[in-house]
Amino acid sequence: MDFPEFSLTGKIALVTGASRGIGRYLALGLAHYGADIIITGRTVYQLEEAAREIQQMGRRCLVVPMDITRKADIDAGVEKAFQHFGRIDILVNNAGINIPKPALEVTEEDWRRVLDSNLTGLFFCCQAVGRIMVNQQSGKIINISSQTGTVAIQWRAAYCSSKAGVNLLTKVLALEWGPHHINVNAVAPTFIETPMTKPMLENEAFREMVMGKILLGRVGQPKDVLGAVIYLASEAADLVTGHVLLVDGGWTAH
Numbered sequence: 001m002d003f004p005e006f007s008l009t010g011k012i013a014l015v016t017g018a019s020r021g022i023g024r025y026l027a028l029g030l031a032h033y034g035a036d037i038i039i040t041g042r043t044v045y046q047l048e049e050a051a052r053e054i055q056q057m058g059r060r061c062l063v064v065p066m067d068i069t070r071k072a073d074i075d076a077g078v079e080k081a082f083q084h085f086g087r088i089d090i091l092v093n094n095a096g097i098n099i100p101k102p103a104l105e106v107t108e109e110d111w112r113r114v115l116d117s118n119l120t121g122l123f124f125c126c127q128a129v130g131r132i133m134v135n136q137q138s139g140k141i142i143n144i145s146s147q148t149g150t151v152a153i154q155w156r157a158a159y160c161s162s163k164a165g166v167n168l169l170t171k172v173l174a175l176e177w178g179p180h181h182i183n184v185n186a187v188a189p190t191f192i193e194t195p196m197t198k199p200m201l202e203n204e205a206f207r208e209m210v211m212g213k214i215l216l217g218r219v220g221q222p223k224d225v226l227g228a229v230i231y232l233a234s235e236a237a238d239l240v241t242g243h244v245l246l247v248d249g250g251w252t253a254h
Helices: 021-032 044-056 071-085 108-136 157-180 198-202 204-213 222-233
Strands: 012-015 036-041 061-065 090-093 139-144 182-189 244-247
Touching (some): 012 021, 012 071, 021 044, 021 090, 021 222, 036 044, 036 071, 044 061, 061 071, 071 108, 090 222, 108 139, 108 157, 108 182, 139 157, 139 222, 157 182, 182 222, 198 204, 222 244
Parallel strands (some): 012 036, 036 061, 090 139, 139 182, 182 244
16 A cells, blocks of 8 residues: 655755744754755854754754845855755745734834745745745745634734735635646644743733634644645645645634
8 A cells, every 4th residue: 555655854854943942943844854955033042052963863954044035145155055965846835934912013114024024035035945846846935824824913013914915825825836746735734842932922911812813722832834745745735735834732723
């Protein structure tokens, strides 16, 4: 009988925003499942630390410093990665930021920073890697979205807008690139416990609100996101494209 494999052995995966937090965990997780890794981000010493961890696992790792808000950086970084490995099989678009503010206080700079990182930069990463994947006639693109692309949360006008854009962009790219055997999907987590979210979740009123929405009774962990990413990156999801996989503990079931 033919059973699907979750192994990524022999695959080359590029992860953006991999210097810390969820991105770093995803890069290590993809390596654990067999992939060689390209890690990008702004903080070089953190990327180098992550690269050493990946190499200790017996995987190859290339560090590519990249500012996701600069298309020239993206194009140069992707080209460097392609020249080094000769192919890119998996793209995980993780890089992004949030600037929580009431809508009446959001500045033009706030809005542009969030959209440039979370949506515009993500698109141009998809475009640069997509050209390689079209030539290969294969590839898996996984965009890290958020439950806030589906349901609204106050003080996140720019963030929610950017993630809603990611969700629909995912479907458009799946439509255009499906004929080239490229799967394009998104993973949309709830609040995940990381150093970035720790201050928010330590606020008693905020944590109470969050816990009141998550039906399974706990906030997410990075491994919850990794499980979805590994599934979508593997051959087990070869017939899945244009999908937004919510990893939200039931938040959006309300």
